[in-house]
Amino acid sequence: MELKVKQVNRLDGVREALYFPALYVGFRLTVKHFWRNLFGSRDVVTINYPEEKRHVSARWRGRHRLTRRENGFLSCVACYMCETVCPSKCIHIEAGEHPDLSVEKYPVVFNIDELRCVFCGLCVEACPKDAIRMDTGVISMAYTSRQTFDFTRDLLRDNYDPKAHSNPKYEDYDLPSPSNQQEALPNSQGVPAS
Amino acid sequence: MLLEIIMIPAVLAIIKIMVIILLFAMPLGTVLTLMERKWSAMIQDRVGPNRANIGGFTGHGVLHLAADGLKSMFKEDTMPKGADGFLYLIAPFFGLIAGVATFAIIPLAGPIGNFTFQVTDIEPGLLFIFAITSLSVYGAVLAGTSSNSKFALLGGTRASAQMISYEVFMGLALMGVFMVYGTTRVSGIVDGQNEYWFGNLIPMWGVFTQPLGFVLFFTALIAETKRAPFDAPEGESEIVAGYFLEYSGMRWSAFMLAEYVALVGVASLITTLFFGGYHVPWLHLWENAPQWIVTILQLLKFSIFTVFFCWFQIQLRWTVPKFRFDQTMALGWKKLLPLSLANMIVTAFVILAFG
């Protein structure tokens, strides 16, 4: 069998050999960009990341949050659906008895190891109570120790005041961060106040 | 008393060397290391370095110069196992010395009485430049061979082949200039460019008398500095960083600085030889202009042209793709060498017929 060889059609001739026409075209382009950006960075498309954040789609699967009922308690009923479906086995739930008998159960412990999570979103789909969502818009998590990625219930808890933000999905800068874990725990709203 | 000491030729020469190197060549070269990054960012619609700061003050990235300097000073100076210690340690400074030595014969402004703005106006003039640029080959070759690294060796080999071949017609390209102005002395060439054609219409700049020579010489000089499009010796896509691959810290910075000092050297050589040097065109029409204004104008004209050609070289680097090594060689030997010979012969005949 004969090998098929693709002939590349190379440009040649005097025009190419002279280099100058090609140089001129290239220079026109680069100098144009240079001058446009020298005065006012008009073409620059860079997002200066930590200061400027990119718009995140509402469907982006970011860090989890646990939603709350209207009276402030967690919506989660500790049904273990999410823990069961999770492909990376990174959700750990321990159920406790809820004082409100119509609710029956609530998670005493609800940990997600965000380092093992593959952000597949199956937990969100599995939840019967819309208690877990991934719409915080937190797209990057970077900490200095592995333990800090093990988000506890109270860190995952949806903590923003809807009245203070026009669009809480994207402006949740006051979500508790692992550094103030100690302060976050005593004020837990996972169980109803007595 | 002080003035007498200063006017001793040797002392004066040292002072001039200091001033030209420390106030002109080095600062411009250093600033260009940042400007290359900034300008290339503008060309590519990026922001460029802008993070180094002191308490929130970034100065649009100017502090990166200080950050770079500090970093390379405190970085470990590594030497690969099996490297040839002595050669490895001195190699970076060959290029730097060669780059700096170029400025010895470049006049920054016209003479005032006996005082010249030039370290030395030696008789061989530009032949000195050829001698010096061939010295800078040693930097690359020694670094390549002494590093005990195959990539560095490849880079060194490429560098030596490229620089030696381009040196051949770098000299030939300048023959036309020597013929037109009848001297190899730099001051003679610069003064020759202060004459005019058609009354006072067009200054007799080298670029007008020797357009082809200008293109050839510029190309050869860019190849000598090993910058794009002739950066096959560095070839970061194939041989990582070529001959200075193994260096770190201050020695690596010496290579980097040498590249930029050479870039400034190229720019000032081009200005001197092809764009009238320090002569401001049509300034002679202003009769009895005060000497100090003339000198300032000359310094300004020289600096502006030099900076422009620095910018031009950087723009060139970010515009044209790199030549493959065989293309570099083919361009040099098959196209530019015959062209420079032809240029020389045609110039000779034209001078014979009309001169």
Ligand code: SF4
């Ligand atoms: S997103 Fe996927 S991997 Fe992460 S916790 Fe939910 S189910 Fe598990």
Ligand code: SF4
């Ligand atoms: S988050 Fe939803 S699925 Fe998971 S245990 Fe709670 S209620 Fe069940």
